[in-house]
Every structure is written in C-alpha cells, then in structure tokens.
Amino acid sequence: MTKAEQAKQLFLDGYNCAQAVFCAFADELGIDQKTALSLSACFGGGLGRQREVCGAVSGMCMALSVKYAPKDPTDQLAKAQFYKRVQEVCLQFKEENGSIICRELLGLPAGPSVPTPEKRTDAYYQHRTCADKVKCAAEILEKYLAEQK
Numbered sequence: 001m002t003k004a005e006q007a008k009q010l011f012l013d014g015y016n017c018a019q020a021v022f023c024a025f026a027d028e029l030g031i032d033q034k035t036a037l038s039l040s041a042c043f044g045g046g047l048g049r050q051r052e053v054c055g056a057v058s059g060m061c062m063a064l065s066v067k068y069a070p071k072d073p074t075d076q077l078a079k080a081q082f083y084k085r086v087q088e089v090c091l092q093f094k095e096e097n098g099s100i101i102c103r104e105l106l107g108l109p110a111g112p113s114v115p116t117p118e119k120r121t122d123a124y125y126q127h128r129t130c131a132d133k134v135k136c137a138a139e140i141l142e143k144y145l146a147e148q149k
Contacts, residue, residue: 016044046102
C-alpha cells in the first residue's frame with residue numbers, strides 16, 4: 001500500500017484530513033502514531049473546521065517540517081530553503097486542485113463554520129472530495145520525499 005493509499009484509508013477510517021496525511025508518514029518521520037494523531041488533530045477542516053488552509057495540505061507541510069525544518073533560528077538561508085520546499089508542494093497541490101483553501105475546495109461560503117464535524121455517511125462522501133484531496137497531498141509528498149533521497 002502506498003502512503004497515498006494509506007492516507008486515504010486513514011481518512012475513510014474517520015481521521016481528519018490533516019491526521020490522515022501526517023500519520024501516513026509518521027513511521028518514515030520517526031514519530032509514533034499516537035503522537036502524530038495528537039499533533040495534527042487541530043488542523044482538520046481547515047484548522048478546527050474554520051475552512052482555512054486545507055488540512056491535507058497542513059498535514060503535508062507538517063511532515064516537511066519534521067523532515068526539513070531548520071534547527072538554527074538565525075539561519076536565514078536554511079529558512080528560505082525550507083519555505084521554498086513548502087511553497088513547492090503547496091503550489092503543486094494548488095495546480096492540481098485549484099486552491100489550498102478548504103472552503104474553496106469544497107465550494108463553501110466564507111464565514112464561521114459550525115465546529116461539529118459532519119457524520120461520515122455515504123451521503124457525506126458523495127458531496128465531499130476530502131478523501132481525494134488527502135490522497136493527492138500524500139502523493140505529492142511521497143513523490144517529493146522520494147526525489148529528495
């Protein structure tokens with residue numbers, strides 16, 4: 001099973017979009033599943049269902065942070081190189097999906113969102129493309145990490 005398939009399955013199992021992507025790479029990042037789930041929980045639904053940056057994108061960027069974030073806060077070159085990595089994967093996601101903003105991806109209006117998640121029913125999966133966005137983000141990350149080796 002690829003990381004992308006694993007991420008999609010985690011989403012279908014009930015984890016949020018950020019958890020699904022980040023946790024699919026937890027073993028590769030040296031993070032245990034329980035910690036990965038806790039760290040990424042708040043990013044689901046575009047940061048706590050505020051419908052801002054897509055949680056799948058956030059999970060992808062969290063994995064990049066674990067792998068590549070600079071350790072020296074004064075190293076401006078390392079920061080720039082790291083931010084370039086983040087921008088590259090975000091741009092690829094945007095090119096493939098049209099946006100990195102949750103509400104835009106889902107066709108929802110701007111404004112506050114009810115914090116209660118929707119029940120994961122067949123109807124939910126018919127009108128939500130989140131599982132596909134999760135798979136896409138994981139594919140982008142999987143390919144990116146492979147190219148960096």
